[in-house]
Amino acid sequence: MTTEPHDLSVPWPVVELKDFPGIEHTAYGIARPEKVPDGVPMIGATEVFEGTVHARELTFVPLKLAQRHPRSTLRPGDLLVVLVGRVGETAVAAEEHQGWNVARSVAVVRWKPESRAQKWNLWLRWWLKTQQSRSYLTLSSSNSEHATLPLQALNRLQVPVPPEPVRERLLALISLAEHKNVLNIRVAAxxxxxxxxxxxxxxxxxxxxxxxxxxxxxxxxxxxxxxxxxxxxxxxxxxxxxxxxxxxxxxxxxxxxxxxxxxxxxxxxxxxxxxxxxxxxxxxxxxxxxxxxxxxxxxxxxxxxxxxxxxxxxxxxxxxxxxxxxxxxxxxxxxxxxxxxxxxxxxxxxxxxxxxxxxxxxxxxLSFAVAKEGQAMEELVVHEMTQGSIPLASEWVSETGDRLPSEPLSDLPELSRA
The missing domain is CATH 3.90.220.20 (DNA methylase specificity domains)
Incomplete structure (x- = not known):
C-alpha cells in the first residue's frame, strides 16, 4: 500500500545504511598515510566541518599510495562521514575534489548515478543530522579520548525509506532550507x-x-x-x-x-x-x-x-x-x-x-538573527523527517514487516545544543 503524505499512522520501511537505495559502497580511507610535499590531496576528519570541506592546509600522499585505495578515491557527489572525533559530521565532495583521497578517519559513501538523480543522497545526509542517528552513532563509538566509529557500525545505521510522495515533499523542504541557509550565511557575512x-x-x-x-x-x-x-x-x-x-x-x-x-x-x-x-x-x-x-x-x-x-x-x-x-x-x-x-x-x-x-x-x-533562523529551519526539517510520518526507532519495521531491534532512546545520552 502506498503511504500518502497525510497518512501518519503507517510506519516507513527501514533498512541498514549499507542496503540503502543507490549506495554503491562505503569505504575507509588511507590508514597509514605517508605525507609528501606534493602528490594526491588527502582529506582528514578535521577538514570536514559544518557540511563543508575546509581544506586550507592540504595534506598530500604519494600517488602510488592513493592508487592502492581506489574505493576512497573521490568523485564529485561522494558523501564524506567523519568517523573519529566529531562522529557523524558530513560533507559532500565537490568537483574540485575529483581524484583526491581521504584519511581513515573519514568514510566515503559512493552513490549510483540514478540514486543521486532521485536525491537519495540528500535524504541520507539530512537523516544523519537527526537525534536518532546521532544517538546511535554516539552509542556505537568507542569511549576513548577521541570517539571512533567503526565502518561496520556506520553500515548498520538504520535509515527510513519513505514512500515517493512523502520523500518528494520532504526533499522539497530540505532543498528550500539549504537555499535559505546559503542566503542567511551571506547576509550574516x-x-x-x-x-x-x-x-x-x-x-x-x-x-x-x-x-x-x-x-x-x-x-x-x-x-x-x-x-x-x-x-x-x-x-x-x-x-x-x-x-x-x-x-x-x-x-x-x-x-x-x-x-x-x-x-x-x-x-x-x-x-x-x-x-x-x-x-x-x-x-x-x-x-x-x-x-x-x-x-x-x-x-x-x-x-x-x-x-x-x-x-x-x-x-x-x-x-x-x-x-x-x-x-x-x-x-x-x-x-x-x-x-x-x-x-x-x-x-x-x-x-x-x-x-x-x-x-x-x-x-x-542582524547577523545572529539570520543564523538562528537557519538553525530553526534545520530543526523544522529534521522534526518533519523524524516526527511527520516516521515512528520512533523502537517502532521501526523492516521492508518485510518485521520489527527492527533498537536501543531505547530514553537511555541514550542527549546531544544538547549549546
Whole structure:
C-alpha cells in the first residue's frame, strides 16, 4: 500500500545504511598515510566541518599510495562521514575534489548515478543530522579520548525509506532550507563586513587626532583553553569549543559546539567572550553567544562593557594578519597568553568606542538573527523527517514487516545544543 503524505499512522520501511537505495559502497580511507610535499590531496576528519570541506592546509600522499585505495578515491557527489572525533559530521565532495583521497578517519559513501538523480543522497545526509542517528552513532563509538566509529557500525545505521510522495515533499523542504541557509550565511557575512567597514572608518577618524594604544591584556581578562575531559556517568558537563570550531565557524558568532567536557568553574567563559585561535597565515576571532569552555590552543577574552567588546573584536579581526607573528609551532597553531596580552591595539576615547558599538551591535544582532533562523529551519526539517510520518526507532519495521531491534532512546545520552 502506498503511504500518502497525510497518512501518519503507517510506519516507513527501514533498512541498514549499507542496503540503502543507490549506495554503491562505503569505504575507509588511507590508514597509514605517508605525507609528501606534493602528490594526491588527502582529506582528514578535521577538514570536514559544518557540511563543508575546509581544506586550507592540504595534506598530500604519494600517488602510488592513493592508487592502492581506489574505493576512497573521490568523485564529485561522494558523501564524506567523519568517523573519529566529531562522529557523524558530513560533507559532500565537490568537483574540485575529483581524484583526491581521504584519511581513515573519514568514510566515503559512493552513490549510483540514478540514486543521486532521485536525491537519495540528500535524504541520507539530512537523516544523519537527526537525534536518532546521532544517538546511535554516539552509542556505537568507542569511549576513548577521541570517539571512533567503526565502518561496520556506520553500515548498520538504520535509515527510513519513505514512500515517493512523502520523500518528494520532504526533499522539497530540505532543498528550500539549504537555499535559505546559503542566503542567511551571506547576509550574516555582509552584516559583519559592514561592521568591519564602520570600524575602519572609525580608525580613520581617530587618525586625525592622537589616539592612545592599549595592550589586549589591559582591556580584557584573558584565559587559556583546556583539554577535553569526557564525563563519567552523571558528571555535569559544559559545551567545549575546539580551535577547529573557532577557525571554521561560518559566521562571527559561535553558539553551538559538538563536544561537552567536565570543567572547573574558572575554565567556563560567559556569553559574550571572544575566542581567538591561530593557524598558519591567520588568527581568527569569534564572539560566543553562550557559556563555553575553550579548548587547548584557544585563548578567551572577557570584557566588562559592550563598547570594549565590539572595539576589541573588530580590532583583532582587522589585525588578524599581524597577529600571526605571535603564533608558534611548526603549524603556527599555538599562541602564548603572555605574548598575546602584550599586543597593542588602537584605543580611542569612550565616546568613539560607544558610537562604534552602537552601529556594530545592530549589525551583529542582524547577523545572529539570520543564523538562528537557519538553525530553526534545520530543526523544522529534521522534526518533519523524524516526527511527520516516521515512528520512533523502537517502532521501526523492516521492508518485510518485521520489527527492527533498537536501543531505547530514553537511555541514550542527549546531544544538547549549546
Amino acid at each position: 555582509l552584516a559583519t563586513e559592514l561592521a568591519d567597514a564602520y570600524f575602519i572608518d572609525a580608525l580613520k577618524t581617530c587618525g586625525r587626532r592622537p589616539t592612545a594604544e592599549r595592550a589586549v591584556g589591559e582591556v580584557g581578562r584573558i584565559t587559556t583553553g583546556v583539554a577535553l575531559t569526557p564525563p563519567d556517568s552523571e558528571q555535569l558537563t559544559m559545551p567545549w569549543v575546539s580551535p577547529h570550531e573557532v577557525l571554521n565557524c561560518r559566521t562571527v558568532h559561535l553558539d553551538t559546539t559538538t563536544s561537552r567536557t567536565v570543567a572547573q568553574p574558572e575554565a567556563v567563559c560567559p556569553s559574550g567572550s571572544l575566542l581567538v585561535a591561530p593557524r598558519r597565515g591567520e588568527v581568527r576571532t569569534v564572539l560566543t553567544t553562550t557559556l563555553v569552555v575553550p579548548g587547548r590552543r584557544t585563548l578567551a577574552i572577557h570584557t566588562e562593557s559592550e563598547a570594549d567588546r565590539m572595539w576589541l573584536l573588530h580590532s583583532l579581526r582587522h589585525q588578524r594578519r599581524e597577529l600571526t607573528a605571535l603564533a608558534q609551532g611548526q603549524q603556527a597553531r599555538a599562541m602564548r597568553r603572555k605574548d598575546f596580552s602584550r599586543h597593542k591595539i588602537p584605543w580611542p576615547t569612550d565616546e568613539v568606542r560607544r558610537d562604534f558599538a552602537t552601529r556594530a551591535a545592530a549589525l551583529h544582532d
